[in-house]
Amino acid sequence: MEYRFDKEELDQIEKIKARYPEVRPATLPVLWIAQNKFGHVGPKVQKLVAKTLDLPEAHIHGVAEFYTQYYKEEKGKFVLDVCTCLSCQVCGGYDILHYLEEKLGIETGETTEDGMFTIQQVECLGACGYAPMMQITNGVYVNHLTREKVDEVIEGLKNGKLPQFESKEMRKVNPQDR
């Protein structure tokens, strides 16, 4: 497969470049554009980004490898990033992770044969109050996971339905405590 940016993306890249006094700061944003378009930033995509920005390939490679959200290889259609860090750990993050592994018949880090799901274990996603939780393909957060909720989400995803963004209101101190 040949990787190319189209006119619209190139315009967007020009706009991003204009935000900074030099080209290099566009590295992260353009890697994002590439990943959103191609689903990963494998070696060939890295080359494209380097060429588009006229930056050394080794630089792009080093940056892509440093940041964990960039997929350096093709992943499943839905990447399930299950948080198991601290609050999620004490609230059962590992149970959710293992339940998912069992349910999808793959280990963490693997992709289902049909290419639908990849399971990853990730570090704190900043949703500690809504543990355990996961993020789907660098996108929506799914909070307060239970086995039932996992079943529901997986079923939905199989039918192409992403969970909705859940707004978690600021907590108010209980009125009766006042």
Next chain:
Amino acid sequence: MASEWKNFEPVLIPDIANLRNIDVYLDNGGYEALKAVLGSEWTPSSVIGEVKAANIRGRGGAGFNAGLKWSFMPEPDGKPRYLACNGDESEPGTFKDRKLFEFNPHLFIEGALIAAYAMQCTTIYLYIRGEYIDWIHMMDRALQQAYDKGFIGENILGSDFSVDFYTHSGAGAYICGEETSMLESLEGKRGYPRVKPPFPAQNGLWGRPTTINNIETLANVPLVINKGADWFTSIGARNHPGSILYGISGQVNRPGVYELPSGVPILDLIHEVAGGVRNGKKLKAVIPGGSSTPVLRGDKLEGVTMDSDSLREAGSMLGTAGLVVMDEDTDMVDVLWRIAHFYHHESCGQCTPCREGTGWLEKVLLKIKNGEGEIRDLDLLLDVTTQMEGRTICALADAAAWPVRHTINRFRDEFEARCKRSTFATA
């Protein structure tokens, strides 16, 4: 502080519907502080003076007086100067800044604009961790609204102050919450913390003067301008004034983010605010301010309040005020191993003690967790923490070392119980 906190009305995220909408924000006195400082009554230096007097201590964990930090910026020389807003929020147990993005983005934007005016910055970058993509979109919308209303851009509100304001997404690296690492990431590089000195105020983004502030810190600025430093310092603990967005997570009944004055008794936070420990279990331990702050034993919390002085006395730190509550069934060995795993995974790999030490800690803890450790491994771990602490460019090594040292020291019996008996010991 007894129970004054119960009467506190939130100011950072007040209970107003749709405050994220700029019109609602304006109806509730929004951008008045910006208008004021751009008017004739304020000068950049008087703004810095007021903020310094308010003693807004950095809410990102370091707790440094924000106004004092601003005053380190050199005199303007007509060339670019930057404000970088730190929305990386990656310390485990911390999930507060996203509340501002979601519920009161304009308060933060206004604060950042005032800060930029005070330091005569030409561009503001808002760095947000890549995982917060939904919140980045929220901020992009809020910034657009502010641009449309003329609060950002050329000659803001008819003044001669102009500034641009952009979001910049991270891509998965805890270290980019460290301020100089964040600058590297903004410059499009691997997030390696920089050697200081030179400090960012002298040599920041692209070698230009730059100040880095946390989101919550900046959100306090319009309040200080509107109501004065005296009002601000009257709230909460004397040495750490103002309200704080407490993030409470772990095994409590009502986890979430609560805005309360600083200095709330930690037990009140757990039992009254967060509804107590889940399932009526006993409280075993609390991490008071994100994973790097030393864990406190549940039976040693009487009288401890959530401010820097009290927590220091108790043997910990305020950090990001993200509390992680653990009940009596929690396995401290598991928890510590997971924390060590986190720091091992997130070490950038630049400095030797951190790169090698974090992995060593995790591997030895895993051995203990699997029941294969020996008592001498505990002493080895403590040794390794002293070898890491204070020997690196940034504080990640310290952040990795402290929890290990303090968790082992404070729950040593539990760790020893997991160790194999040495072949020769205990006849």
Next chain:
Amino acid sequence: MPEVYIDGERYEFEGKPKLLQFILDQGLEVPYFCYHPSMSIPANCRQCMVKVGQPVRDRETGEFELDENGDRVIRWFPKLQTSCSIDVTDGMVVKTQESDELVRRAQKDNLEFILINHPLDCPICDQAGECPLQIQTYKYGPEGSRFEVKKVHKPKRVQLGPRVVLDAERCINCTRCTRFVDEVSKTHQLTITKRGDSNYPITAPGETFDDPYSLNTVDLCPVGALTSADFRFRARVWEMNQTPSIDITNGKGCNIDLWTRDNLVLRITPRHNPHVNDWWMPDKGREANRLFNENRISRPSVKIDGESQVKSSWNNAIETFVEHIESVKPEEILLIGSPHASVEENYLLTKLGNLMGWGTPHFTPHLNEGSGDGFLITDDQAPNTQGIRLLGLSENDNDQLAKRISDSGISCVIILNDALIDRNVLTEDLFDDTCLIYFGTNENKTSQSADLVFPITCVAEHAASYVNVDGRIQRSFPAKETKYSNRRLNLEMSEGRLDRYGTKFDNWVTEDNKVDCLPAWDLFALIGMRMGLDIEYEMGGREVMDEIGRKVPSFEGVSYEQMDDESGIALNIDSKKVKSKN
């Protein structure tokens, strides 16, 4: 003058030196890995930790506060500091590992960390023997390791490029290699990949590390992570002799070291000279060892019946030379000097020509237009073009020289070590009826076309001087023995550890690699003697240079002593008279 106290000793300093560099400049030591004086300072290895303090001054009077013993009160930094990155300031007090237990402890701790994931495979590692990690571990490291869990595994034997091989497990992440390609060679071909203890340097996927300066990363690497594909596994460093020399593969004259074992040059590395090449050299210059080792002309050759060359004795070759010379008139002889030969050799050729009435030697520069890079690679392919210009040899364009031979009634051409046929300046058929006498180091088409061939010493075998494109005169030392020289007797030659202490059973010395050749001065003296001239130089090149310094104005006062003291001498070159082409 501002002062600094290091381990209780007072030193004065000027300017704004970094502490580590200042300490090293005093001949003292603090261990380090990542610091390099010619690159940026990342302070990432954390090895050079020292304790630093400042004296406390009274705010009112500005005087130093004194304690009860009358000593200055020192306010110490709360943490140990990396000496590489901290500026020396007036009054600073420094404690290194020599005087402070905490510093000793910190340096030891750091080495323990560095070693936990290091493979400790010194017995099979090329770096062993010259490895900063190995050396500093012996001096400052822990006795054993407390690391009893699994090491991190990373790629090994990765061919990064044609000349450099990576063993990522040995890497200690000092980033010297990536800084080199970013800051010095500027090809940006390397990056650190991954994060934390999995990181290591690598190229972009599918890309080759073919930087023309790539081998400098091997020199820079403080461990055996980057090794030379060519030198890998060829010798242990302690078996070799190290001799200073000059790169003769282009006009820059990079200062180098020749590493020899049993009279073979096994490796060439750059030698620091801030006036010429700093710490670096191009990869191409390192391949010159093949010129010194392979395809050498050994023993004179004489062409019989105009057909094939046969080896000859020196006496017979000299007799043949005289026969050729005496069969033609002096004006029918053309001398050709060489930008590839030293100042001394060209001078002697000129002198011989003058004494014999053969006229001034001619030469043609060896340029490859556009191949220079403005750094250490020059258009000039020869090491001494400026030198022979300054000697006053007659400069020719490429086609002028051939015309001169064919059109001016020349019957005999004497060439000093320049492969003029190989580089298409002259053609073989020019010598169908014209006699060619060649004084050279290596076999090539030019030597093979000659009627008489004299083997002379190459830069690795003699002490001689070369003037680089910028007009700097620098000299070599004999690194390998010929049939007629002896390492023990020639005081210019270096003696290695095994020469000094080895027995014949553990030393590598054989007769196999000694070339049967003579330095030009010795050979010309023999020829001169046969023809009734006294042009003997008992002290060799050194004496020739003294004479040049007396007789040739451009070289006035130049001597080996001064070159050695000052790492070469910048000659006063008149740019109008001498084209200085890069």
